[in-house]
Structure formats: C-alpha cells, structure tokens
Amino acid sequence: MQLDLMTIFFQPLHLLASTTETADSSLVLASVLLSLVVVYFASKLGGELSNRIGLPPVLGELVGGVVVGVSALHLLVFGDAETSSSVIMQFLTFTGSLSPEAANSVFHAQSEVISVLAELGVIILLFEIGLESNLKDLLSVGLQATVVAFVGVVVPFAAGTAGLMLIFGVGAVPAIFAGAALTATSIGITSRVLSELGRLNSKEGQIILGAAVIDDVLGIIVLAVVASLAKDGAVDVGKVIYLIFSAAGFLVGAIALGNFFNKSFVAVVNVLKTRGELILPAFIFAFLMAYFAASIQLEAILGSFAAGLVLEETEKRKELQQQIIPIADMLVPIFFVTVGAKTDLSVLNPAIPSNREGLIMAIFLVTVAILGKLVTGFSVFGKEKINRLAIGVGMIPRGEVGLVFLGIGSSVGILTKPLEAAIIVMVIVTTFLAPPFLRIVFPDPEPAALSNTAENP
Amino acid sequence: MQLDLMTIFFQPLHLLASTTETADSSLVLASVLLSLVVVYFASKLGGELSNRIGLPPVLGELVGGVVVGVSALHLLVFGDAETSSSVIMQFLTFTGSLSPEAANSVFHAQSEVISVLAELGVIILLFEIGLESNLKDLLSVGLQATVVAFVGVVVPFAAGTAGLMLIFGVGAVPAIFAGAALTATSIGITSRVLSELGRLNSKEGQIILGAAVIDDVLGIIVLAVVASLAKDGAVDVGKVIYLIFSAAGFLVGAIALGNFFNKSFVAVVNVLKTRGELILPAFIFAFLMAYFAASIQLEAILGSFAAGLVLEETEKRKELQQQIIPIADMLVPIFFVTVGAKTDLSVLNPAIPSNREGLIMAIFLVTVAILGKLVTGFSVFGKEKINRLAIGVGMIPRGEVGLVFLGIGSSVGILTKPLEAAIIVMVIVTTFLAPPFLRIVFPDPEPAALSNTAENP
Numbered sequence: 073m074q075l076d077l078m079t080i081f082f083q084p085l086h087l088l089a090s091t092t093e094t095a096d097s098s099l100v101l102a103s104v105l106l107s108l109v110v111v112y113f114a115s116k117l118g119g120e121l122s123n124r125i126g127l128p129p130v131l132g133e134l135v136g137g138v139v140v141g142v143s144a145l146h147l148l149v150f151g152d153a154e155t156s157s158s159v160i161m162q163f164l165t166f167t168g169s170l171s172p173e174a175a176n177s178v179f180h181a182q183s184e185v186i187s188v189l190a191e192l193g194v195i196i197l198l199f200e201i202g203l204e205s206n207l208k209d210l211l212s213v214g215l216q217a218t219v220v221a222f223v224g225v226v227v228p229f230a231a232g233t234a235g236l237m238l239i240f241g242v243g244a245v246p247a248i249f250a251g252a253a254l255t256a257t258s259i260g261i262t263s264r265v266l267s268e269l270g271r272l273n274s275k276e277g278q279i280i281l282g283a284a285v286i287d288d289v290l291g292i293i294v295l296a297v298v299a300s301l302a303k304d305g306a307v308d309v310g311k312v313i314y315l316i317f318s319a320a321g322f323l324v325g326a327i328a329l330g331n332f333f334n335k336s337f338v339a340v341v342n343v344l345k346t347r348g349e350l351i352l353p354a355f356i357f358a359f360l361m362a363y364f365a366a367s368i369q370l371e372a373i374l375g376s377f378a379a380g381l382v383l384e385e386t387e388k389r390k391e392l393q394q395q396i397i398p399i400a401d402m403l404v405p406i407f408f409v410t411v412g413a414k415t416d417l418s419v420l421n422p423a424i425p426s427n428r429e430g431l432i433m434a435i436f437l438v439t440v441a442i443l444g445k446l447v448t449g450f451s452v453f454g455k456e457k458i459n460r461l462a463i464g465v466g467m468i469p470r471g472e473v474g475l476v477f478l479g480i481g482s483s484v485g486i487l488t489k490p491l492e493a494a495i496i497v498m499v500i501v502t503t504f505l506a507p508p509f510l511r512i513v514f515p516d517p518e519p520a521a522l523s524n525t526a527e528n529p
Numbered sequence: 530m531q532l533d534l535m536t537i538f539f540q541p542l543h544l545l546a547s548t549t550e551t552a553d554s555s556l557v558l559a560s561v562l563l564s565l566v567v568v569y570f571a572s573k574l575g576g577e578l579s580n581r582i583g584l585p586p587v588l589g590e591l592v593g594g595v596v597v598g599v600s601a602l603h604l605l606v607f608g609d610a611e612t613s614s615s616v617i618m619q620f621l622t623f624t625g626s627l628s629p630e631a632a633n634s635v636f637h638a639q640s641e642v643i644s645v646l647a648e649l650g651v652i653i654l655l656f657e658i659g660l661e662s663n664l665k666d667l668l669s670v671g672l673q674a675t676v677v678a679f680v681g682v683v684v685p686f687a688a689g690t691a692g693l694m695l696i697f698g699v700g701a702v703p704a705i706f707a708g709a710a711l712t713a714t715s716i717g718i719t720s721r722v723l724s725e726l727g728r729l730n731s732k733e734g735q736i737i738l739g740a741a742v743i744d745d746v747l748g749i750i751v752l753a754v755v756a757s758l759a760k761d762g763a764v765d766v767g768k769v770i771y772l773i774f775s776a777a778g779f780l781v782g783a784i785a786l787g788n789f790f791n792k793s794f795v796a797v798v799n800v801l802k803t804r805g806e807l808i809l810p811a812f813i814f815a816f817l818m819a820y821f822a823a824s825i826q827l828e829a830i831l832g833s834f835a836a837g838l839v840l841e842e843t844e845k846r847k848e849l850q851q852q853i854i855p856i857a858d859m860l861v862p863i864f865f866v867t868v869g870a871k872t873d874l875s876v877l878n879p880a881i882p883s884n885r886e887g888l889i890m891a892i893f894l895v896t897v898a899i900l901g902k903l904v905t906g907f908s909v910f911g912k913e914k915i916n917r918l919a920i921g922v923g924m925i926p927r928g929e930v931g932l933v934f935l936g937i938g939s940s941v942g943i944l945t946k947p948l949e950a951a952i953i954v955m956v957i958v959t960t961f962l963a964p965p966f967l968r969i970v971f972p973d974p975e976p977a978a979l980s981n982t983a984e985n986p
Contacts, residue, residue: 100641101648101829105820112809112816119803129803169824184557184638185645191558346576346586348858352569355859359569363562367626372558395855401805402812402856 096178099170103182106160108406110147111186114140115405128268130261131507133405137412148413151183186410191372193400193407194260194472198373199358200400201263201272201281202380203393207330209278210381216452217282223451224283224467225290228254228444235440236491240433245302246491249481252298253495254441256291258471258503259284259373260407265507266466269514276459276514279452280466288371289319291473295480296369302484318368326361326378333357334386341388350388351395357383411472415500419493430493437498442468442505462513469506474499553635556627560639563617565863567604568643571597572862585725587718587865588964594869605870608640643867648829650857650864651717651929655830656815657857658720658729658738659837660850664787666735667838673909674739680908681740681924682747685711685901692897693948697890702759703948706938709755710952711898713748715928715960716741716830717864722964723923726971733916733971736909737923745828746776748930752937753826759941775825783818783835790814791843798845807845808852814840868929872957876950887950894955899925899962919970926963931956 118136119129140147146159155161155176164170170178210217233251236242242250262284263272271277293315300308337357341350358379365375383392422428449464478495481487487495575593576586597604603616612618612633621627627635667674690708693699699707719741720729728734750772757765794814798807815836822832840849879885906921935952938944944952 097641097644097648098823098829101645102820102823104645104649105652105816105823105829109813109816109820112813116801116803116805116809116813119805120801123803167824181638181641184554185642187554188558188561188642191554192561195562344573344577346573346580347854348573348576348862351855351858352573352862356566356569356573359562359566363559363566366555366559366562367624372555372562395858397804398808398852399855399859401808401852405805405809 096174096181099164099174099178100181100185102169103160103164103178104185106163107148107182107186108189110140110160111137111406111409114148114412115409118409119405127511128265128507130264130268130408131504133408134412134415134504137409138415138417139412140409141413141415143415143417148186148409149183150187150410150414151180155179186406189403190407190410193403193405194373195358195362195376196396196400197260197264197404197407198377199380200393200396200404201259201267202377202382203384203389203396204267204272205278205281205381206273206384207327207381209273210282211327213275213279213282216454217279218286219451219453220279220283220448220463220467221286221290224257224287224445224448225255225294227447228440229294231444232437232440235436236433239436242488242491246481246486246488249298249302249477249486250437250491250495252291252294253470253474253477253481254437254444254498255287255294256470256473256477257284257287257445257467258469258473259288259377261469261471261503261506262466262510264404264408265510269510271462271514276462276466279463283448283463283467285323285374285377287467288374288473289323291477292319292370295477299480299484302481302486315369319370322365322368322370322374323378326382330382330385333382337383338386338388350391351399354379354383354388354392411475411503414475416496417500419496420500426489427493430490431497433490433494434497434501437494438501441470441498441502459513462510465506465509465513468502468509470499470502474502553631553638556621556631556635557638557642559626560617560621560635561642563620564605564639564643565646567597567617568594568863568866571605571869572866575866576862584968585722585964587721587725588961590862590865591869591872591961594866595872595874596869597866598870598872600872600874605643605866606640607644607867607871608637612636643863646860647864647867650860650862651830652815652819652833653853653857654717654721654861654864655834656837657850657853657861658716658724659834659839660841660846660853661724661729662735662738662838663730663841664784664838666730667739668784670732670736670739673911674736675743676908676910677736677740677905677920677924678743678747681714681744681902681905682712682751684904685897686751688901689894689897692893693890696893699945699948703938703943703945706755706759706934706943707894707948707952709748709751710927710931710934710938711894711901711955712744712751713927713930713934714741714744714902714924715926715930716745716834718926718928718960718963719923721861721865722967726967728919728971733919733923736920740905740920740924742780742831742834744924745831745930746780748934749776749827752934756937756941759938759943772826776827779822779825779827779831780835783839787839787842790839794840795843795845807848808856811836811840811845811849868932868960871932873953874957876953877957883946884950887947888954890947890951891954891958894951895958898927898955898959916970919967922963922966922970925959925966927956927959931959 114136115133118132122132123129139145142149142153146157149158158179161170161175161179165172165175229251232254233247236247236250237244263281266272266277266280293312296311296315297307300311337353341353358376361375361379362372366372383389419427419430422431445467446464448467449460452458452460452463478492482492571593572590575589579589580586596602599606599610603614606615615636618627618632618636622629622632686708689711690704693704693707694701720738723729723734723737750769753768753772754764757768794810798810815833818832818836819829823829840846876884876887879888902924903921905924906917909915909917909920935949939949
C-alpha cells in the first residue's frame with residue numbers, strides 16, 4: 073500500500089482489507105457508528121426544537137429523520153435505495169476506507185443492522201409502555217376500546233374503498249387494498265405522544281392504547297384477507313380463522329400467564345447476584361414474547377407490550393421502569409428517526425404528473441383517514457365526562473403500519489403509481505399531524521401523571 | 530397457502546413471505562430475538578454459576594458462550610459456519626417460518642447484526658470503564674504502564690518467535706506471525722474482571738489498564754509490520770511511522786480535548802430538555818471517537834475509552850455512570866458470549882492428527898504467553914508496595930485481539946494447520962485462565978472500590 077496525500081490522513085480501516093473477513097465487519101461497524109451519530113443528532117435536534125415550540129418531541133424526531141433521510145440529506149438511507157446515494161457510503165469511499173466494490177455489501181449490512189436496531193427500539197418502547205400501563209385499568213376500558221377499534225377499522229375501510237371506486241373509478245381490488253391501509257393505527261407514535269403528554273394513564277389514554285392494540289390485531293386480519301384476495305382472487309377462510317383464534321389466544325394467554333408468571337419472575341430475579349440480574353431476565357421474557365407474537369403472525373411489539381403489562385404487576389415494576397429508561401433513550405429514537413428517514417417526500421412534488429392525480433386522491437384519503445378515526449371517539453358509550461375528541465385524534469396516526477400495507481400492496485403490483493403516492497401522502501399527513509393535534513386536544517398535562525414521564529412541560 | 534398440521538401451529542412469519550421485502554426483515558428480527566434470548570440465558574446462567582464458585586462472572590459468560598456456540602450446542606453460530614449448522618435457523622425452517630432458500634441470507638444478516646451488537650457491547654464496556662477511571666490517576670502511572678506494555682510485547686514476541694524457529698523448526702515468517710499473536714492483551718476481559726473485583730481504581734488496576742491500552746496500540750503496530758512482511762516480504766516503513774504518529778496523536782489529542790470539551794459538553798446537556806438529554810450527547814461523542822479511532826487504524830474501543838475518560842472529568846460523571854449501567858448490562862454480555870461462541874474447541878481434540886502436533890506447540894506457546902506477561906509485573910520500578918504478580922496476571926488474557934491476529938494470519942495463508950491450532954489453544958487458555966488467576970492474586974476486594982461496581986462480593 074502506497075501512502076499518498078489522501079491515505080496519509082484517512083487510511084483504510086484495516087490492514088489487508090481486501091483479504092480478510094474482519095475487514096468487512098470493521099467497515100460495517102464504522103458505518104453503523106456514523107449512522108447512529110446521525111440518528112442521535114437528528115433526534116436530539118428535532119426533538120428539542122419541537123419541544124421548544126410546544127409540540128411533542130417525537131414529531132421533531134420524525135422530521136429530523138426526514139431531513140437526514142431519503143427525502144433530503146441522504147445521510148441515512150436504506151437497502152432499497154442505491155448504495156451510491158448513501159452519503160455515509162460516499163464518505164467512507166472518499167476517505168479511502170471503503171473500496172467501491174465492497175460498498176454494496178457494507179451498505180446492505182449497515183441498513184440491515186440499523187433496521188433491526190430500529191425494530192428493537194419499538195419493541196423496547198412498547199415494553200416500556202406496557203410497564204407504565206396497568207392491566208386492570210386497561211381491561212376496565214376493554215369494551216369501550218373494542219368498540220373504538222372496530223368503528224375505527226370499519227368506517228375508514230368502507231368509506232375509503234367506496235369513495236375510491238365511486239369517485240375515482242379505481243378497481244375493486246386496489247380500492248380494497250387502499251381501504252385496508254386506512255384501518256391501521258400506529259401504536260408506537262400514539263403511545264409515545266401520550267407518554268410525552270403525561271396522558272398514558274388517563275382514561276382516554278387507556279382507551280386509545282387498548283383500541284390501538286385491538287386495531288393492530290384487526291389490521292393484521294384485514295391484511296390477511298386483502299392479501300389473499302389480491303393473490304388468489306379469493307379469501308383464505310382458514311387463515312382468517314387461524315388469525316382470529318391465535319390473536320385471541322395470545323392476548324388471553326398473556327393475561328392469564330401474568331398471574332402465574334409474576335411470582336416466578338420475582339423469585340428468579342431475587343436469586344441472581346451478578347450484574348443485569350433484573351434487566352436480562354426481563355429481556356429474555358420480553359424478547360421471547362415478541363418472538364412468539366411474531367411467529368403466530370401478530371406483531372412483535374404486541375408481545376413486548378404484553379410482557380411489559382405482565383411485569384408491571386410485579387414488585388420489581390419501579391426498578392425495572394428506572395432501568396429501562398436509558399435503554400429506551402438509546403434505542404427508541406432509532407425507530408422514529410428511521411421512520412422519518414424512510415419517508416419519501418418526493419411523492420408530494422406536483423411537478424411529476426402521476427403525483428398530481430395522486431395528490432387529489434390523497435386529499436380524499438387524508439380526509440377519510442382523519443374523519444374515519446375522529447368518529448370513533450363518539451362511539452364511546454357511557455355518560456361520564458370523557459374527552460371524545462382526544463380519543464379520535466389519538467387513533468389518527470397510521471405510521472409504520474400503513475407503510476407495511478403499502479409495501480405488501482406494491483410488491484404484489486396491484487397499486488397504480490398515483491394510488492401508491494396517495495397512500496404514502498395519507499400515511500405522512502396522519503403521522504405528522506397526530507402529535508400536534510394531540511397536543512391541542514390535551515391542552516394541560518395532568519400534574520399527577522407528569523412525574524412518571526419526566527421532562528415534558 | 531394450505532393449512533397442514535405443522536402450519537396450524539407455526540405459520541410462516543409473514544403473509545406473502547416470498548414476494549415482499551419486509552418478509553426477510555421480519556425473519557431477521559425473529560432470529561435476532563431468539564439469538565439474544567440465547568445470549569442472555571447463557572450469560573446469566575454462566576455468570577451466576579461462576580460467581581457462586583467464587584470466580585469472576587465474565588468467565589461464566591465466556592464458558593456459557595462456548596456451550597451455546599460452535600463447539601457444542603450450535604445455538605449461536607456465525608457467518609463463517611454453514612447455515613445449516615445453526616440450530617436457530619433449523620428451528621425457524623422446521624417451524625415453517627423460513628424457507629430453505631431464504632435461510633442463507635437470513636443467517637448472514639442475523640450473524641452480522643449480532644456481531645455488530647457484540648462490537649457495540651465492547652465499545653460501551655470501554656466507555657463505562659473510561660467513565661470509572663480517572664485520567665490523572667492513569668497519567669500518574671503512565672511511565673510504569675508504558676514499561677509494562679513494552680516488556681509485555683518484547684518478551685513474548687522474542688521468546689515465542691525464537692522458540693518456534695529453534696525448537697519446532699517453523700519458518701521465519703510464520704514464526705514471527707505467531708510471536709506477534711503472543712503480544713496483545715485483551716483490554717475487554719482484563720478491565721471487566723478488574724471492575725468485577727473492585728480493583729479498577731487500585732494502583733495495580735490503573736497500571737494494568739494503562740499498559741493494556743498501550744499494548745493494544747503496540748499490537749496494532751506489530752501487526753502492521755508483520756502483515757506487510759507476510760505480504761511483500763518487506764516492512765512498509767511509511768505505514769509504521771504513520772501508525773506510531775497517529776496513535777500518539779490520538780491519545781495526546783484525546784487528553785488535550787478533554788480540558789476543552791468538558792465545559793461545552795456540560796453546557797449543551799444543560800440546555801436540553803427532552804428525554805435522553807444526557808445519554809444521547811454522550812453517545813454522539815463516544816461513537817464519533819470510536820469511529821475516529823477506527824478510521825486512523827486504531828481500535829474503536831480506544832476511542833470510546835478515551836471518550837469515557839474525558840466525560841469522567843465533567844460534573845455529569847455520576848449521572849452518566851448510573852445511566853450507562855443498564856445499557857452495559859444489555860449489550861456487554863453479547864460481546865463475551867459471542868467471544869465464547871466463536872471459540873472452536875475442536876482444536877483441542879487429540880484424535881485429529883494435526884491437532885496433536887499443534888497441541889505440543891500450544892504447550893510451548895501457552896508457557897511463553899503466561900511467563901512473558903508475568904515478568905512484566907517485575908519490570909515495575911519504584912520501591913512502594915505493589916502487587917507485581919497481579920500486574921503480570923492482568924496482562925495475560927489475549928482474548929479477541931489474539932483472534933484478530935490469527936484471522937489475518939489464516940487469510941494470508943502463511944500459517945500451517947498445527948500452528949493455527951496452537952495459536953487458538955494459546956488464546957483460549959490465556960483468556961479462560963486470566964479471570965480465576967486474577968481472582969486468586971487479588972484475594973480480598975478493596976471495600977472502598979467495591980461500592981462502585983455493585984454486586985460482586
């Protein structure tokens with residue numbers, strides 16, 4: 073290796089880089105480290121600015137993600153983009169660490185690692201939310217939450233599908249797919265905002281959270297129906313029945329497990345004497361539940377949420393809540409910044425013809441998406457004083473769940489470009505509007521709940 | 530998709546698994562979750578048992594890793610092994626989640642993710658060690674540490690190379706390579722054991738830590754010399770000079786930076802008001818330093834260690850030490866279990882002919898490796914009472930650094946099978962003997978230091 077001016081300052085990361093296995097892995101580590109620096113910088117800057125202007129920090133993290141992501145700076149782009157579009161890969165290549173030939177595999181490994189860290193982030197977030205929630209409180213609003221969830225699935229689905237077919241002349245199958253994408257609620261965004269506003273344990277917060285969980289399950293069933301419809305032109309009834317039973321079995325099983333598992337968990341933890349004696353058994357449980365939920369086709373986050381709910385009933389609750397905070401602070405921002413970074417705002421550019429048609433459909437979809445969830449609040453029965461508007465608003469963000477629907481729809485190839493763009497715009501608008509809207513409908517934080525969630529004024 | 534008996538219970542993780550991008554990533558997540566469960570289970574079981582019999586927990590984590598790794602249960606195997614040997618992949622394939630065709634890419638993504646998490650683990654460990662160390666204390670033993678490091682590099686290198694050439698008739702270049710593999714000290718293992726024994730801040734602990742850092746830098750220089758010798762038959766003097774200057778520049782620069790950076794870090798943190806206001810700026814700094822160290826061909830862990838040392842000088846020290854504990858508890862075990870899991874004990878099997886020759890050479894290398902480091906303690910000058918034996922023992926573990934040498938040696942193809950096996954045995958024996966040896970030479974923990982490191986009796 074000769075020393076020229078460039079390599080004097082930035083030498084390749086490893087000796088014999090081209091001949092060793094370890095070379096690649098040290099470049100992957102370098103790109104992961106740089107990506108994390110970008111993520112943390114974007115999340116902190118965005119979160120703080122958002123907080124200063126009175127909005128929930130999570131909105132700033134999403135916007136921060138958009139700024140560093142595929143729509144703008146290209147500092148954080150993911151596997152489905154071109155390797156050469158990643159500024160971090162350009163930087164590593166420019167500084168001589170990375171050969172252009174190796175760039176592809178390093179880029180893919182890096183986006184795989186960051187994506188998994190983001191997924192671990194939202195798993196940890198829901199575990200933390202579970203630890204802050206109370207199963208009995210949640211069950212006491214169970215019926216109301218169920219009604220909210222059902223209304224919030226049926227109304228946007230029916231109105232969206234019908235409108236697309238009747239007004240825009242979209243075919244039945246793509247219209248049903250787009251309608252299905254309107255049903256989901258992002259538990260991640262909703263629960264994080266509620267927690268930031270100190271409203272997670274309010275009655276409204278519990279109804280929203282419960283409804284979002286049921287909504288997630290309903291969304292998975294709707295997705296199964298729609299996907300088999302798109303694939304074979306017929307509904308796979310066996311699969312739908314399986315999903316309904318496995319989802320019900322999982323939720324009931326997790327609750328039943330709680331009573332039995334509580335004591336053995338505490339007993340095990342009390343026996344352990346080396347570092348990590350509480351957090352590691354908790355993670356073994358949470359990750360197993362997350363895996364189990366995923367393996368029966370539910371979402372991994374439902375598993376970690378259930379694990380959090382179960383452990384909330386133990387005497388280790390307080391200690392665990394304390395220990396989970398720094399871990400959540402480290403991992404959760406990766407999720408939100410990644411969601412923002414993956415959001416491609418170029419669909420909003422009216423200079424592209426297909427976007428224009430899409431934007432008009434998008435106005436319709438956004439309207440249905442917002443109104444269809446707002447009505448859910450008014451489906452809450454009972455005479456007590458309750459913030460119905462807040463419940464409706466809490467159900468609005470589609471977030472990553474909407475993007476999963478979109479991803480499957482695109483991969484099957486049944487969505488037209490304009491319809492695809494319209495769905496993306498709907499997801500973006502609902503996701504980004506929900507945090508400030510929630511801030512408005514919950515004007516003054518509850519002082520009692522506030523102490524729990526720390527920093528937000 | 531038809532429902533047969535198997536898929537009734539374990540359905541494929543995602544609908545339309547074969548047609549979507551997301552399918553793969555959810556399988557990667559599932560395999561990462563299962564891997565983490567295995568890691569945490571092995572680390573907790575091993576660590577606790579080790580602690581019960583009076584040994585440092587880290588030894589149990591290493592042994593736990595060996596048990597679940599490539600030498601025994603194959604629950605945790607990595608990218609250079611066959612996909613089909615991974616029990617987790619077998620399980621995912623058996624339960625119908627994973628198609629045999631997709632297994633390869635999922636397996637590689639999973640081992641990439643776990644490897645990066647392990648590397649983040651050791652980066653966090655050294656950051657934590659830095660936060661627990663004091664720069665002034667470290668500098669006050671700087672000269673002694675330098676002497677220890679130099680003796681600990683020169684003696685094993687010279688004795689090992691000469692012995693292999695004279696006794697075993699090994700050629701000059703492979704003998705020099707093996708000698709070089711004898712020089713490194715594993716900062717990770719040494720510092721973790723010292724911390725567990727509550728001896729990190731003792732004079733011996735500081736000398737060992739300082740010497741291990743300098744040793745790491747010397748090892749990198751030795752590696753550069755040896756690697757260019759193996760490749761071109763001549764030493765690349767320019768590269769060696771570059772390495773010496775960049776290493777010295779980095780260490781001096783980091784120390785100088787400390788005084789300037791302290792105040793601005795605290796000022797920034799005090800302005801921030803949203804969650805993660807302390808830990809995220811700290812990670813931005815630590816990860817940047819780790820990247821920077823790696824980019825000038827030092828180890829990433831030297832960067833995070835320097836970052837920890839710098840932040841130890843700020844008023845945020847205590848708070849940061851508290852917050853880093855759960856994060857370290859989550860990530861550090863991944864590193865030690867992974868080191869164990871990657872250790873292939875089959876080289877110890879005397880039924881294989883090449884192992885027999887290797888084992889005889891191994892006896893020689895182990896002897897040189899242990900004695901060559903033990904003498905370093907007696908090179909410490911000064912008349913004060915100091916545990917010289919402990920310093921020598923603290924320098925013994927070769928750990929992952931020894932394996933890096935081996936990996937480069939193998940990839941260049943200059944090591945014979947027996948010599949390769951002998952080096953592996955040397956690394957294994959020194960790594961696994963050091964923790965119990967350190968326990969013996971530090972019989973009673975210092976009560977004052979103990980409160981710092983929590984649980985160990």
